[in-house]
Amino acid sequence: MISKEELSKFLINEFPQSKCEIIEMGGESATIKHTIGHDELRPGGTVAGPVLMLVADVALYVAIHGEIGLVPLAVTTNLNINFIRKPSADKNIIGVCKLLKVGRSLAVGEVNIYSEGDDKPVAHVVGTYSIPPNR
Numbered sequence: 001m002i003s004k005e006e007l008s009k010f011l012i013n014e015f016p017q018s019k020c021e022i023i024e025m026g027g028e029s030a031t032i033k034h035t036i037g038h039d040e041l042r043p044g045g046t047v048a049g050p051v052l053m054l055v056a057d058v059a060l061y062v063a064i065h066g067e068i069g070l071v072p073l074a075v076t077t078n079l080n081i082n083f084i085r086k087p088s089a090d091k092n093i094i095g096v097c098k099l100l101k102v103g104r105s106l107a108v109g110e111v112n113i114y115s116e117g118d119d120k121p122v123a124h125v126v127g128t129y130s131i132p133p134n135r
Helices: 004-014 049-068
Strands: 020-025 029-034 075-083 093-102 106-115 123-130
Touching: 004 020, 004 049, 020 049, 029 049, 049 075, 049 093, 049 106, 049 123
Parallel strands: none
Antiparallel strands: 020 029, 029 093, 075 123, 093 106, 106 123
16 A cells, blocks of 8 residues: 555655645545646636646655555546536645556546535546556
8 A cells, every 4th residue: 555645755756746635535435636826827817627627636646555555657647527517726735546446457536626615516537547468
C-alpha cells in the first residue's frame, strides 16, 4: 500500500503543474481539492470544464493507487463527464471518488464534483483506468 503522504509527494514531483491536493484516500475512495484562481475560470464567471475533468481524473488516480499501490503506468482509458450545474468561480473544487470495481487489468470509478461548501454536485464523472500487467 501507499500512504497519503507518499502519493502526495509523487503527484508533486510528477505533476508539478497540478493544483490538486489529496484530502482523504483509502477504502476504495479519495477526496481531492483543487484551488481555483483566475487561470481556471472561463467567460461567464465559472470554472472551466477541463478543470473539472482534471479533478475527476486525479481523484480516480488517487483512489486506484490507494488500493493497488503506486503503479505509475496505470492510465485513463475512458472518462465520461456530465456537467450538472454551474460551479462557483470563487470556491475551490472538490472531487469525491468511489471505486466501483478494481480488477487485474481495469478499474472503474465514479466521481462527484462539488464547489467547496455546497452539497449539490456540479458534475458527475465515470472513468476507467487500465492497470498494466505485472504491477
